[in-house]
Amino acid sequence: MQALDQLNIANLTSLWQKMGVEDHSEFATDGLSISPTWPNRFWFEWHATSAQINELNHFLHCLPTRAVIPVWTGAGEQAAQLERYLQDECFQILFEQLAMYLDLQTIVQQDFQTLTQQDFSPLNIIKVQTTPELIAWTETASAAFGYWIDINALQPLIADSNVQLLLVKKNDQPAATALIYKTGEIIGAHLVGVRENFRGQGIAKNLMLLVIQQAVVMGGKYLTLQASAAGEPLYRNLGFVAQFVIKNYQRVEK
Structure with missing residues (x-):
């Protein structure tokens, strides 16, 4: 069922893309997408690599306070890695959702x-x-x-x-x-x-x-x-x- 899990998030992030993303040249982080205003999401796609997430760790302290970073818990070890980095940098869960x-x-x-x-x-x-x-x-x-x-x-x-x-x-x-x-x-x-x-x-x-x-x-x-x-x-x-x-x-x- 992981393929369907991924398709759920692909639909969501594709919609965010349609609503607009901004250049993030200030972050040397491949694979990170940023919405310029609402919905204020800074996200990786489902199959982000450990190397991509590791690069973000160096820039977490530079992200604006408006930034909301989703963790797709079904995505495996890379999601767990991202969550550890966020917790280490004083990020806290703002809200949770259930993919269905x-x-x-x-x-x-x-x-x-x-x-x-x-x-x-x-x-x-x-x-x-x-x-x-x-x-x-x-x-x-x-x-x-x-x-x-x-x-x-x-x-x-x-x-x-x-x-x-x-x-x-x-x-x-x-x-x-x-x-x-x-x-x-x-x-x-x-x-x-x-x-x-x-x-x-x-x-x-x-x-x-x-x-x-x-x-x-x-x-x-x-x-x-x-x-x-x-x-x-x-x-x-x-x-x-x-x-x-x-x-x-x-x-x-x-």
């Missing part, structure tokens, strides 16, 4: 007819296509997750045929968001969030059912995501299977 997947072939065989007949009313689900819609999407996602999301990073995604930005409205009020991204046979579900005043109304479940429906229509073989502790029970109830933990580190000032 859903086998869409099972959905096709068993539940697709039921899924396509799902009644999503009274929700109004918009596929974002215009700048005003993107502004509403970004404001809603920022409120749902409790941190600022950079609209400039998302703007290029509107025209990308492999991306769907979904904005959920209830009673004409923006309530929830999701981002669907296809890489090969993998469909990634990202930034699935509900504003606080709309929680507890079944919106998250209905939105995920729609995401699953869209993933099947897009021809995906697996639907992957990175779950927070709050979202994990919903995803398990929908049939998602746990893969491995992602530990996101950030430096603590001495």
Whole structure:
């Protein structure tokens, strides 16, 4: 299953690449990618070598405090090596996520007819296509997750045929968001969030059912995501299977 683990992260990091990376000539570290603003990730791909990670160790103290470095715990010894270096340089876990997947072939065989007949009313689900819609999407996602999301990073995604930005409205009020991204046979579900005043109304479940429906229509073989502790029970109830933990580190000032 490690191949599927790797594909989960490849979908995620490919999305980060699309949202923009910056030159890192100040770091003599091959294989390190850096997002210029949000999502503030400084990351290695799944198959980073020990030599690449060892080079980063010399520059960890120079990274800006905004830097969040993910450790893919399923990637083996290199991930453990990176985690040791981070801990030695006073980086601490900022938050953890659980990589998960859903086998869409099972959905096709068993539940697709039921899924396509799902009644999503009274929700109004918009596929974002215009700048005003993107502004509403970004404001809603920022409120749902409790941190600022950079609209400039998302703007290029509107025209990308492999991306769907979904904005959920209830009673004409923006309530929830999701981002669907296809890489090969993998469909990634990202930034699935509900504003606080709309929680507890079944919106998250209905939105995920729609995401699953869209993933099947897009021809995906697996639907992957990175779950927070709050979202994990919903995803398990929908049939998602746990893969491995992602530990996101950030430096603590001495």
